Structures are given as C-alpha cells and as structure tokens.
Amino acid sequence: MARKEKTGSRESPAQVQASSPKTTAPRTVSNIKEPSEREKKKQNFIVRTVWTLVMIVFFVAILGAGHIWVIALVGLIQILTFKEVINLSSEPAREKRLPWGRKLNWYFLATTIYFLEGENLIYYFKNVVLVDSLLLPLAIHHRFLSYCLYIIGFVYFVYSLEKGHYKFQFTQFCITHMTLFLVVIQAHFIVNNIFAGLFWFMVPAALVICNDIFAYLCGITFGRTPLIAISPKKTVEGFVGAWICTIVFGVILSHVLIQYSYIICPMEDLGQSVFNHPQCTPDPVFLAQIYRVPPFLQTIINKETIELAPIHIHVMFLATFASLIAPFGGFFASGLKRTFQVKDFGDTIPGHGGITDRMDCQFLMGFFSYLYYESFVSNHHLSVTSILQLAITSLSTEEQIQLVVALEKYLHSRGVADSRILESLAT
Incomplete structure (x- = not known):
C-alpha cells in the first residue's frame, strides 16, 4: 500500500521541470556575420580598383626610370608567369621523389633567357667597345654556347627518367617547353619593341588593357549573345563594342604620345631616362602627311584632303589585333585553368589573381607588334650598335684595325679628324 502511495505520488515531467533548478548549458553566441554575396563583390571591387591604381602608378614610374x-x-x-604556369601541374609528393625535376625546369628557363637576351646585354652595353678577351669569345660564340647549355639539360632529363614517373616527367617537360615558347620567346620580342622605342611597347600594352576594360563595360551594358564556350561571360556585343572603343582610344593615345621624343626615339643608351635622353629625328611615320579622302567620304566630312600622321593608321591595325585576336590568348589561359581546375x-x-591572369593577352600582342613594326614600319636603317656588333663578331683583329684606319682616313679627308690620330694609327 505504501509502495502504491509512493508510486501514485510520482511527479509529472512538467512538475519536475518546474521544480528543478534551472541549469543553462553554456552557449557561445557569435556576433560575426558572414558577409553577403553583394558585400563580397563590393570588397573585391574595392581591392581590385586600389591595386589597379597601384599598378598604373608603378608602371608610369618604371617608364620614367628608363x-x-x-x-x-x-x-x-x-x-x-613561368613560375605560375609550371605550378599548375606540380605534384609535391612526386617532386620530393624526383628532387631535380623542378630545378631542371628553372635550368631550361635560364638557358632560354641567356640565349635570347645574352647578345642584347653584350651589344647594348654602354661600354661595349671595352669587352675584354674573356667576354669576347662568349659574344662571338653565343648561340653555339647556348645550344650546348640546352643539350646538357636535355641529356640530363633523359638520364633522370624513372620507372613509374614517366607520365609526370614528360608532362612537366612538355609544359615547360610550351611555356618557354608562349611566354619567354614572345617576351623577347617585347624587349625588341623597347629597343625600337617606348611607343612600340606602351601602345600595344595600353590597347590590350583598354580592350579588356571596354569588353567588360560593353558586355554588362548590352551584351546578350554568348561569344565562346570556354569563357561563358564573354559576349559578341561586348567583343564588337570593345573593338570600336579600342580603335578610338588608340588613335587618341598615339596622337598624345608622338609629341614626346622620349617615347618615339629608339633606345641608344641603357642609362637614358625621362630626365636624360637623347633627341632624335622623328621617324616619318610620326609626322603628319596629306591624304586624299575617298570620294564617298568627301560629301560627309566636306573635305577632299586630310592631314594625318601614318602612325594613326598603323595603330588602327594594332587596335584591331588587340580586340579580335589577342583576347584568344586569354581564352587559351581560361582553358588551361579549367583543365587543372x-x-x-x-x-x-x-583582387586580380596571378601575373598570368593579367598578361595572358600581352604576349601575343607584343609578338604581333614586333612583326608588324618590322614588316610595315621599320626602315631597317643600320645603327652604330649593329655595325659595331657585326665588326666584333665577323672581323679579325687585323681587319678591325683596317676598318678603324679607313674610317679615320675618310673623316680626315672631310676635315673632321686630326691628322695626328691618323699618324698614331699608322704606327
């Protein structure tokens, strides 16, 4: 009976909960809210804009430095760029197993740069006439020595092949050489553009940047038709609109730049800068000429002739390449990124990603600009540097002395040189 009373007096769960002291489990309340998608885009836009301005200031400072x-x-x-592309296919585990794989990639890079730029470093050096007996053989046999250096790397690569790693090693070898061809070799021709004058470096680079900006603005404004599957956000309307805007921008930019001798004059001294640079006779391509307007346009502009510098016409062709062909360098890079996910x-x-993400179109543009300049603009005049380079590499010491004596006789006959110099050379 007592047990029944005890059982009957059992409290309900609600009563137990009401009578028992409240015990609150510790809870951590986070006041940090995850930023929304709109806020992320806003932050990314701010970072991207700030670093764009930083890059512009840095680029202008470099141009002024010389x-x-x-x-x-x-x-x-x-x-x-070479480093970023090589890193796409890197596999740290295998690279530890093959410790010389990464070093071999850099060896091929150094060999290629030496082959492409070695002669420029020698012959455009300010005191090239003082090349001593140690450096002279390197100058004369530069290409042969470069080839020997490459063959050493090639032989070592074949020697280092290990069973079970063939696919990885050959993948690295192919990507390395693809990058050398698409990046390093094309960058060499960009350097040649700098020697021809900063104009041929600045304008092509600016056209690519301008086209990229206007393609984005035109695309988000009235873009409707997809352009290419590898890059879904690109539209035909943005592609064509950017082409027109880039041509207008290129003509305006070239009209401004041709006013400055520092921009249009070829490079003559590695030490020259915006504060210290030689003057030159402007190339005829930068001087205004009179052109006859086609009959169907005469009624529109009410003029029979127009005064225009030929460079503006050339820039239109450069702008067309920058708008219609150079973007495929970016499409190629997009495909490469999708391949490696x-x-x-x-x-x-x-805010911009890697160097390659910004320079993927510049290499194609720089190479085309060099070929266009050499084919349609350059007068192929001999320079003191090119003649000196030819004399050093192709003439013996006795022939070089004969050349100096003959040149001195010519200058003396014109009354430019002192006869005492000629007598000292004869002895």
Whole structure:
C-alpha cells in the first residue's frame, strides 16, 4: 500500500521541470556575420580598383626610370608567369621523389633567357667597345654556347627518367617547353619593341588593357549573345563594342604620345631616362602627311584632303589585333585553368589573381607588334650598335684595325679628324 502511495505520488515531467533548478548549458553566441554575396563583390571591387591604381602608378614610374628598368620589368613578368604556369601541374609528393625535376625546369628557363637576351646585354652595353678577351669569345660564340647549355639539360632529363614517373616527367617537360615558347620567346620580342622605342611597347600594352576594360563595360551594358564556350561571360556585343572603343582610344593615345621624343626615339643608351635622353629625328611615320579622302567620304566630312600622321593608321591595325585576336590568348589561359581546375593562376596581385591572369593577352600582342613594326614600319636603317656588333663578331683583329684606319682616313679627308690620330694609327 505504501509502495502504491509512493508510486501514485510520482511527479509529472512538467512538475519536475518546474521544480528543478534551472541549469543553462553554456552557449557561445557569435556576433560575426558572414558577409553577403553583394558585400563580397563590393570588397573585391574595392581591392581590385586600389591595386589597379597601384599598378598604373608603378608602371608610369618604371617608364620614367628608363628603358633598362622597363626591360627588367618584362624579365620579371616572364619569370613570374613561368613560375605560375609550371605550378599548375606540380605534384609535391612526386617532386620530393624526383628532387631535380623542378630545378631542371628553372635550368631550361635560364638557358632560354641567356640565349635570347645574352647578345642584347653584350651589344647594348654602354661600354661595349671595352669587352675584354674573356667576354669576347662568349659574344662571338653565343648561340653555339647556348645550344650546348640546352643539350646538357636535355641529356640530363633523359638520364633522370624513372620507372613509374614517366607520365609526370614528360608532362612537366612538355609544359615547360610550351611555356618557354608562349611566354619567354614572345617576351623577347617585347624587349625588341623597347629597343625600337617606348611607343612600340606602351601602345600595344595600353590597347590590350583598354580592350579588356571596354569588353567588360560593353558586355554588362548590352551584351546578350554568348561569344565562346570556354569563357561563358564573354559576349559578341561586348567583343564588337570593345573593338570600336579600342580603335578610338588608340588613335587618341598615339596622337598624345608622338609629341614626346622620349617615347618615339629608339633606345641608344641603357642609362637614358625621362630626365636624360637623347633627341632624335622623328621617324616619318610620326609626322603628319596629306591624304586624299575617298570620294564617298568627301560629301560627309566636306573635305577632299586630310592631314594625318601614318602612325594613326598603323595603330588602327594594332587596335584591331588587340580586340579580335589577342583576347584568344586569354581564352587559351581560361582553358588551361579549367583543365587543372583552378580559378586563377595565383594570388600575386590582390583582387586580380596571378601575373598570368593579367598578361595572358600581352604576349601575343607584343609578338604581333614586333612583326608588324618590322614588316610595315621599320626602315631597317643600320645603327652604330649593329655595325659595331657585326665588326666584333665577323672581323679579325687585323681587319678591325683596317676598318678603324679607313674610317679615320675618310673623316680626315672631310676635315673632321686630326691628322695626328691618323699618324698614331699608322704606327
């Protein structure tokens, strides 16, 4: 009976909960809210804009510092681009198993840069006439020595092949050489553009940047038709609109730049800068000429002739390539990133990704600009540097002395040189 009373007096769960002291479990309340998608885009836009301005200021400072610093910038860009592309296919586990694989990639890069730029470093050096007996053989046999260096790397690569790693090693070898061809070799011709004058470096680079900006603006404004599957956000309307805007921008930019001798004059001294640079006779391509207007346009502009510098016409062709062909360098890079399932090539530039993400179109544009300049603009005049280079590499010491004596006799006959110089050379 007592047990029943005890059982009957059992409290309900609600009563037990009401009578028992309240015990609150510790809870951590986070006041940090995850940023919304709109806020992320806003932050990314701010970072991207700030670093764009930083890059513009840095680029202008490099241009003012002189040609040698612009060449150094191109060299740094090609090295960083090479590193980012090589890292796409890297496999740390296998690279530890094959410790010389990564070093071999850099060896091929150094060999290629030496082959392409070695002669320029020798013959455009300010005191090239003082090349001593140790450096002279390197100058004369530069290409043969470069080939020997490459063959050493090639033989070592074949020797280092290990069973079970063939696919990885040959993949690295192919990507390395693809990058050398598409990046380093094309960057070499960009350096040649700098020697021809900063105009042929600045304008092509600016056209690519302008086209990229206007393609984005025109695309988000009235873009409707997809352009290419590998890059779904690109539209035909943005593609065509950017082409027109880039041509207008190129003509305006070239009209401004041809006013400055520092921009249009060829490079003569590695030490020259915006504060210290030689004057030159402007190339006829930068001087205004009179052109006859086609009959169907005469009624529209009410003019029979027009005064125009030929460079503006050339820039229109450069702008067309920058708008219609150079973007395929970016499409190629997009396909490469999708192959290795990465968003960007790196995070070198905050808000922009890697160097390759910004320079993928510039290499194609730089190579085309060099070929266009050599084919349609350059007068192929001999320079003191080219003649001196030819005399050093092709003439013996006795023939070089004969050349100096003959040149001195010619200058003496014109009353330019002192006869005492001629007598000292004769002895």
